[in-house]
Amino acid sequence: MNNNQRPGGQPRPGNNGYPQGQSRPAGRNGYTQNNPPRNGAQGNNVPRNNQQNNIPRGNPAQNGARGTYNNNQRQGNANGRTANSRPANGRPANAPRQNYRAPAKRSAEPQKIKLTAEQIEINRVQRQRERYYAKKRRASAIRTFISRFIIYLVLVVILSGVTAMMFFYNLVRVSGSDESGYTYEIGGKRSTLRYVDAVRDGRVYVSFSDIADLCGLAVIGDVDDIKYVIKSDEAETIRFLTGSRVAYVNKVETRLGADSYYKDGKVYVPVDFVKTYFKGLNISVDSRKHTVTVDRVITNLGDDGKLPKNTEAEYADLYFLLQYPSTVDHIDEEEAAAAVPMPELGFLTDLSGYEQYLNPGNTPEYLTLVNTTHNLDATYVPPDLTSVVNTRNDGRQTQQMRLYAEKALEAMFIELKAAGYEDVSVTSAYRSYATQEYNFNNRKQQYIAGGMSEADAYAATAAVINPPGSSEHQSGLCADLHNLPAADVAFANEAAYTWLKENCWKFGFILRYPEDKVSITGISFEPWHYRYVGRFHAQQMKTLGMCLEEYWTYLGNK
Ligand SMILES: [Zn+2]
Numbered sequence: 001m002n003n004n005q006r007p008g009g010q011p012r013p014g015n016n017g018y019p020q021g022q023s024r025p026a027g028r029n030g031y032t033q034n035n036p037p038r039n040g041a042q043g044n045n046v047p048r049n050n051q052q053n054n055i056p057r058g059n060p061a062q063n064g065a066r067g068t069y070n071n072n073q074r075q076g077n078a079n080g081r082t083a084n085s086r087p088a089n090g091r092p093a094n095a096p097r098q099n100y101r102a103p104a105k106r107s108a109e110p111q112k113i114k115l116t117a118e119q120i121e122i123n124r125v126q127r128q129r130e131r132y133y134a135k136k137r138r139a140s141a142i143r144t145f146i147s148r149f150i151i152y153l154v155l156v157v158i159l160s161g162v163t164a165m166m167f168f169y170n171l172v173r174v175s176g177s178d179e180s181g182y183t184y185e186i187g188g189k190r191s192t193l194r195y196v197d198a199v200r201d202g203r204v205y206v207s208f209s210d211i212a213d214l215c216g217l218a219v220i221g222d223v224d225d226i227k228y229v230i231k232s233d234e235a236e237t238i239r240f241l242t243g244s245r246v247a248y249v250n251k252v253e254t255r256l257g258a259d260s261y262y263k264d265g266k267v268y269v270p271v272d273f274v275k276t277y278f279k280g281l282n283i284s285v286d287s288r289k290h291t292v293t294v295d296r297v298i299t300n301l302g303d304d305g306k307l308p309k310n311t312e313a314e315y316a317d318l319y320f321l322l323q324y325p326s327t328v329d330h331i332d333e334e335e336a337a338a339a340v341p342m343p344e345l346g347f348l349t350d351l352s353g354y355e356q357y358l359n360p361g362n363t364p365e366y367l368t369l370v371n372t373t374h375n376l377d378a379t380y381v382p383p384d385l386t387s388v389v390n391t392r393n394d395g396r397q398t399q400q401m402r403l404y405a406e407k408a409l410e411a412m413f414i415e416l417k418a419a420g421y422e423d424v425s426v427t428s429a430y431r432s433y434a435t436q437e438y439n440f441n442n443r444k445q446q447y448i449a450g451g452m453s454e455a456d457a458y459a460a461t462a463a464v465i466n467p468p469g470s471s472e473h474q475s476g477l478c479a480d481l482h483n484l485p486a487a488d489v490a491f492a493n494e495a496a497y498t499w500l501k502e503n504c505w506k507f508g509f510i511l512r513y514p515e516d517k518v519s520i521t522g523i524s525f526e527p528w529h530y531r532y533v534g535r536f537h538a539q540q541m542k543t544l545g546m547c548l549e550e551y552w553t554y555l556g557n558k
Pocket residue numbers: 473478479480528529
């Protein structure tokens with residue numbers, strides 16, 4: 001390598017000769033000059049040369065020393081090298097020369113060419129490899145970037161998708177609870193109704209026409225005044241004056257919680273009314289899911305609640321709950337009013353807005369007699385329970401009464417307060433069968449725990465608590481009202497009681513358990529317990545001096 005830069009610029013003869021493509025003889029000369037001493041000094045150097053030649057990295061130095069290796073003249077080196085090896089092999093007077101030449105020619109010469117080419121190739125490959133790896137690194141960086149970008153993009157898409165779904169879910173949920181319609185399944189037949197038709201006045205409606213189809217009821221009359229009859233017992237009828245609250249259950253005039261209506265060939269009524277008065281049906285209302293399901297009660301279901309295979313369903317009898325004495329709905333109101341004239345009311349306040357509730361007419365609906373011999377069905381829940389606004393404000397649950405009774409009670413409280421009695425309030429009104437049952441059993445267990453027999457405990461309990469089904473509180477037509485910490489006969493000493501006793505009839509109420517009727521009612525004097533019957537009957541009973549049991553007998557004997 002340094003050969004070209006030798007001082008004096010006089011390269012060795014060998015150097016000049018070989019690289020410039022001079023003939024071999026010149027090269028030979030060059031070699032004879034340069035090599036013999038070295039070879040001579042080294043003696044048997046041939047094998048070494050061979051060895052050296054075989055070491056790829058060692059050769060350039062060796063060659064350089066001999067002036068044969070030149071980077072600038074790589075192509076020319078091929079010749080130089082050929083020459084280079086020759087002296088080794090062709091040394092004069094070297095006997096083993098012939099032996100060595102052959103292998104040297106075969107191995108060293110091609111090896112030298114190959115080595116250089118290999119070097120070039122290695123460099124080229126290395127550069128190529130570097131370029132390749134640089135390219136690969138760039139490509140891999142790009143791939144990493146792209147894949148990360150895609151992951152982020154996917155995440156963003158998923159997140160925005162989830163957000164959008166939540167948004168729409170909320171939207172649907174809100175509209176679902178407020179505006180979406182109701183789905184009905186009546187005897188397995190599905191239908192839907194828009195919300196405005198499914199819910200009116202806060203009440204869920206059902207098509208009575210569909211229920212009549214399910215039960216095979218006969219239909220009589222037209223859409224304004226339509227009557228449904230149970231075919232197996234024609235005495236069982238239900239009748240609606242469509243467009244009003246008036247309905248007749250077994251000829252007994254009653255009130256729906258809201259107006260019935262006619263639409264698209266069907267009569268719609270509040271479902272709670274059907275649930276209350278139509279027996280032999282399973283009716284479930286899910287006001288959250290907006291579904292109403294109506295089916296006939298099946299009596300031969302298996303223990304698993306399913307109909308056994310190959311068995312035909314047997315249905316429970318259909319009937320309507322109200323069964324009043326036939327005489328009650330034949331009162332001649334005019335005759336009765338003539339016999340017992342209606343006194344002046346003399347209200348202190350304007351109660352004209354309440355008049356319809358104070359005097360619902362000659363309707364026996366609110367005359368229901370509930371006592372130990374006239375029990376209410378365990379399943380009876382009044383159809384139109386309404387919050388009692390005059391519930392005592394001491395943290396207790398807001399009490400409930402049937403709509404007409406509650407409105408009439410509101411009016412009575414307005415007058416009561418106007419008369420100066422502001423401390424009276426309602427402590428108890430509607431009580432469910434289950435509540436009464438719980439209270440009754442609770443007390444009975446106390447007696448049994450105290451050592452009484454079952455029969456004695458029952459009798460002792462019944463003396464203070466009405467057995468379930470026999471409490472008037474289940475009717476939703478009565479309320480306990482007073483101004484004492486707890487209901488007590490001491491209320492009879494209060495001026496408020498005197499006012500109530502004298503005026504409650506004007507609002508359609510009676511003192512249900514008077515002091516002088518204990519032997520008839522079977523209940524001790526309760527100055528706090530008032531029962532709604534409507535003004536007409538209340539005034540009759542007051543004037544006649546009768547309690548409800550007596551009045552029933554009176555009406556039945558007329
Ligand atoms: Zn009571």
